[in-house]
Amino acid sequence: MQSDATAHAPDQAGESARFRLQASEREVRRVLGRIMAHLGDGLAEPDRGTVEIVLAEVLNNIVEHAYARCPPGRIRLFLTPIEEGLACRVEDDGHPMPSLVLPDGRLPDISDELDLLPEGGWGWSLIRSLTADLIYERTARANRLTFRIPVSWKACRDPDRDMVARQRVAGG
Amino acid sequence: MKLTSEMIDGAQVVRVEEERIDASVAIQFKDRMRELAAGASGRVILDMGRVGFVDSSGLGAIVAVMKLLAPATKLELAALTPTVGKVFHMTRMDSVFAIHPEVPGEGMRHAV
Numbered sequence: 001m002q003s004d005a006t007a008h009a010p011d012q013a014g015e016s017a018r019f020r021l022q023a024s025e026r027e028v029r030r031v032l033g034r035i036m037a038h039l040g041d042g043l044a045e046p047d048r049g050t051v052e053i054v055l056a057e058v059l060n061n062i063v064e065h066a067y068a069r070c071p072p073g074r075i076r077l078f079l080t081p082i083e084e085g086l087a088c089r090v091e092d093d094g095h096p097m098p099s100l101v102l103p104d105g106r107l108p109d110i111s112d113e114l115d116l117l118p119e120g121g122w123g124w125s126l127i128r129s130l131t132a133d134l135i136y137e138r139t140a141r142a143n144r145l146t147f148r149i150p151v152s153w154k155a156c157r158d159p160d161r162d163m164v165a166r167q168r169v170a171g172g
Numbered sequence: 173m174k175l176t177s178e179m180i181d182g183a184q185v186v187r188v189e190e191e192r193i194d195a196s197v198a199i200q201f202k203d204r205m206r207e208l209a210a211g212a213s214g215r216v217i218l219d220m221g222r223v224g225f226v227d228s229s230g231l232g233a234i235v236a237v238m239k240l241l242a243p244a245t246k247l248e249l250a251a252l253t254p255t256v257g258k259v260f261h262m263t264r265m266d267s268v269f270a271i272h273p274e275v276p277g278e279g280m281r282h283a284v
Contacts, residue, residue, distance in 0.1 A: 025194070025195040026196050028195065028196070029194055029195075048255075050258075053227070053258070056195075057228060060227060060228070114242050114243075117235055118232075119232035119233075119235050119236050119239075120228060121228075122231065125263070126228065126263070130262075
């Protein structure tokens with residue numbers, strides 16, 4: 001059973017798929033489409049949704065906050081399928097996290113008054129709830145976020161299709 | 173951002189003809205909804221059946237539309253797909269909206 005999980009995880013040698021994008025909302029949408037295509041049918045539906053939610057929130061945060069009030073820079077994304085899920089590393093060259101600490105991810109309060117209902121502030125709660133081993137590091141010029149999304153790879157995969165997807169990613 | 177609107181059983185049903193309501197279209201969505209539902213009263217039901225993905229910006233835009241329409245009009249949601257339902261559930265915003273499993277009258281229309 002254990003050999004199945006490793007044998008069928010894409011990039012079983014630990015090779016990362018690498019994505020680079022300009023920090024904009026349009027680019028985030030585009031790269032998410034590429035990532036979901038790259039993951040192919042290796043993940044069952046609820047896990048696909050989980051991956052997309054997490055990566056969307058992480059990337060949008062970088063667009064909105066790390067690159068706020070400065071020309072949009074680059075975002076680098078490394079995704080490595082491992083037995084325990086999808087290992088992710090996301091780097092940007094934007095502003096550091098305030099106080100160099102990740103937000104705690106508390107859900108915004110839901111008021112009984114309609115006017116006071118939150119219109120945002122859910123991102124870190126979603127990220128923290130759906131990931132494990134979340135680490136933020138600030139290097140001299142860059143932010144680096146590493147985390148794991150604990151998803152299960154499906155036992156049956158089509159290696160040819162994954163290979164095509166990987167080549168396409170490598171070329172793009 | 174394509175939205176279509178029709179009256180079904182006395183409610184204005186707005187169908188989102190897009191696969192995503194995300195940060196890149198959140199403002200457009202809010203503006204289009206404001207135009208479409210201007211002058212509406214009673215219920216506006218947002219048919220989300222074609223929307224496979226909503227991020228927190230998209231969710232924020234939907235909440236903002238609910239506030240814009242209130243108090244004359246109540247925004248309700250219908251036909252959430254699984255990932256969208258998950259985002260509403262995890263943020264507890266499923267407790268804020270009336271959420272219908274499917275668009276009212278949908279079964280009848282299909283039967284015709």
